[in-house]
Amino acid sequence: MSIRRLPEHLVNRIAAGEVVERPASALKEIVENALDAGAGRIAIRLTAGGIGGIEVIDDGCGMSPADMALALERHATSKLPDDAIEAVSTLGFRGEALPSIASVATLTLESRVRGADGWSRVTDNGRLASEGPAALPPGTRVKVEGLFARVPARAKFLRSPRAEYAACLDVVRRLAMARPDIGFTVEHDGRRALSVQPGETGPARVAALTDRALVDNSIAISHEREGVVLEGVAGLPTFNRGVADHQYLFVNGRPVKDRLLVGAVRGAYQDMLARDRHPVVALFVTLPGSEVDVNVHPAKTEVRFRDPGLVRGLIVGGLRHALDQAGHRSAQPVAAGSLGAWRQESHSPSGEGLGPSPQSNYRGASWTSPTPYPSPEGEGLSGLQHSVFDSPLAYAPPQGRAEPATAPIPAAQHPLGVARGQVAATYIVAEAADGLVLVDQHAAHERLVLERMRRALDGGAVARQALLLPEVVELDEPACDRLEARIPELAEMGLELERFGPQAMLVRATPALLGQGDPKGLVTDLADELAAFDQALSLKERLDHVAATMACHGSVRAGRILSVAEMNALLREMEVTPHSGQCNHGRPTWVKLGHGDIEKLFGRK
Template structure:
């Protein structure tokens, strides 16, 4: 018996407008951050150049959004509070949407669950105000105000007390509002944003000047931090009517969680599995396990190529050609990361400097205080010079075994990774550059060089396959078998040959020769999981790359091997020519740089 079936025939009723608005509010307004998003997007659609947001108690007690946009007339206010009334579209084409909002649900939904006050004045018209409490609107009254609109939402969810039980702490809700405003600020660099929480300004981004890339770079430096911009590569690519711009961080500037990934489609912040999957694929084989890339990507296209009318919150999109969007992101990222060559993030060198601690005689004295306070007097220096130096210990005056004075000077002045001067612990190469020194992990660096060489050879000659003595039959639902066979040609290029084997089954005829002890059924199901989740798969390519990486690891210069000057300099020059050599196959940095000015500061030679 159906547990949802009642014992008597139910009666169909028409819900009243207030109930309908509260249901709509549950879809559009999940928390204070959702309300801020809707109101700020309305301000952006109104052409605002400055938007000020104020909240109290994490937005539960007050949300106030003021803008200098086009404003509304007294006649517009009652209509703006009607469901499905909007100035953004005329309803003739739901695929020609160029604005943030278009549903006409935000204001009536907010008025249904809180106390909403709208004060607005259009240029050349009188100011007016309307108040809505739990879905009941007052009459329009005159009000003073500057051109633009001020929306105040007080006591959010007071009309639906059950929703208040699902609110998080004031701190968590404030952080969610801040994150929402930050994402919108990164979409509109020419608009100024401020956020005030309980009377304290916690976020500010003044309007930027200049052309697109200059304004975006300045806004991202303000929102994401200058360190992010210093460690990114710029993207500008186009394919099949899609354009990709933005900034992607170097692999060595990665995060422990996907908190620094921001994706935009036609200026709209989105959370899309297809796009985040493409971002991960673009960084495949350059990130350490458990690390996540940092990137801000802007995908623009004709509105006809993307459907934004997927979810009331408008955070999801659907592309007419999803593989074109994914392919553009993956290829652009891989191309630019390869062009970055040996470059590594500046944070690696900063972390190295932080690891240096000057020795002190007093353990309790802070190291920085010792470094900054120690200034020997002239008399102390003269007294030290007058002391008789002790006899050198045997072997002390001998040149270090790995020091090379005959390295050409021009390498240190011109080559990005400098000239090799020493090898310490038979694993780390010390190279001198024009403005500092470079420390190279010889095994990690050579591992990446060999890996890239093996991948190039595999791409040039193809992945060798080996016929299975007995084809492996994998039973699948009909729909999965059809989906898998649709990419049979792509799998064959990687050495996996499959064909149909009756209804609802496929036969694995050949497998990549390098993948020994292959569990074909498990691999097939993993590939299907990828296809179901993101309509594409890099599973087999990743497995092959993992084997090539292992081969590179065993075939590279081992730790503990003493290298001569010629070998070390040859390694440095090949690193400068090789894509992605700034990190090893496991995502760890292959080299760090210390600037001479930083080294001098460590020794107190500079303030």
């Protein structure tokens, strides 16, 4: 077959396939043009998720009739005054958006320059249908109708109107976050769906477009390294989502979905979130135009950095530093459903509504109160690793425990209050100045052990405790191979392993921080962690995963009875330990019930 020149209409459709994938793609290009035109307010109207129609109205500089005709030609743009494409600062600059959209839809372009008359051009699937005067205020109005109506091969790949509407709304959110100085409104099928006013601060605009609760459950980011600036907001690890749709990333004011940036965010939160949870962040990276290439994707959603290691390190380091400053903070919303689960029990002389009697759940055991075991290292938290709390009562009724009589500690002296008791041998009840604090003792201690292990690693090596009799752990051969390859790294963390045949590992020592744990369970879990993450992570990230797994095995388990002194020691260490507001899996370690919430439960408020 001989080489031929493609006809103009086919060239336009090929370009449309690169730029216009769905209504959200067309909307993105049109709104970016409005932003580059200097608009102060942008109004968007959608019909049937954008499939039925898209209309964008702005109050920008507008276009003359001659410019409008040129704007509908391919590779015609006003955004590149010279050939320095590497220095481009506008959002749209390829000159393909409008002609590509016009080749697969009916495009009505109306515009007016201040001090002149308005003009209109209607293009129907690549052909000029009509043009003439138009009455409109200064600015531009773009209307897209019948997208892919004459291209059934493309139309059949469109999703439902609801799904297309969600994609359009996400596009507008990202552009509105990048430009808090501009007002945006979105109407869908005649209903106002989004409205933000110009002049909002960055964090306020992000919260308005995502979740109002983000204001109280986030931290500000401001970091700079070698001319690269990182700003934005990052949600606390406990303020997370099940999908990564709430991660908004920007480079020089341009919304992007770059794998490098997404991976950096995941790396910063890696030991604070479960694998199926994702943080809420809005990060703005600013750097010289010569250090980034924005012309690597037709839709301009990807970028290429000259020094990707610097950018990744900046994001990971900046997020880590900000999260360290958050200390023991945790997302603390008191859900209305949780409060509604409380119910007032009626008090009757017969005892109905008071729950079962002690005799119904207690059969034949002694009523002697269990004696709390003392901590061999005094009343500090370090004794938790060596205490043995095995209560002989499986179904004992509620009981009090005798404690030495001392003057009560004022709750206002400590952010997490002072311990008043323990519920279900799992949760610590503490009284703070502004409410009631409930602490998950296992989750909290798991985080504390991990942070101690990290400090020990930074100081050299983790102290180890030799086993009196080495433990043999049987695994499959690939798992043993993975562990054997990491024996030097594990030794730095206090775990001494040795290959013991094709399908077994010998445990000779465990980290002293973990006390008397379960070596077999620890080694088995480590083998699984290495299988999942070994190839994808750096040495530092692998060590963090290993440390988190060890910390889980070495922390105070639910079901262990603690003395009041041990509870208070746990609370005090939480207050001075970074990230203690969440465990290594992203779950909160403590929640607070404020005085106002308690008063609501009792009908006082």
